[in-house]
Amino acid sequence: MTDISATPTKHRSPTRRSAEFIFYFSLIFVLAIPFTTVAWAVDVFRRHTLFLHGPLARAWAEADRTTPLIFSVH
Secondary structure, three states: OOOOOOOOOOOOOOOOOOOOHHHHHHHHHHHHHHHHHHHHHHHHHHHHOOOOHHHHHHHHHHHHHHHHHHHHHO
């Protein structure tokens, strides 16, 4: 029988984010809140359920998708 309990695992080190990254993330997050609130309200109205991600979660996801795009441009 093979012992697989001692297999090496890769640990992902947390990425250190610069002050500039945090600034742009915060700016995009704050600007996305009104738009995601409207989109969330429309989804609640259409689907007749509250089992959806809220406006803050949607704004966070939007900022999390958009900010790295700014820094990936060379």
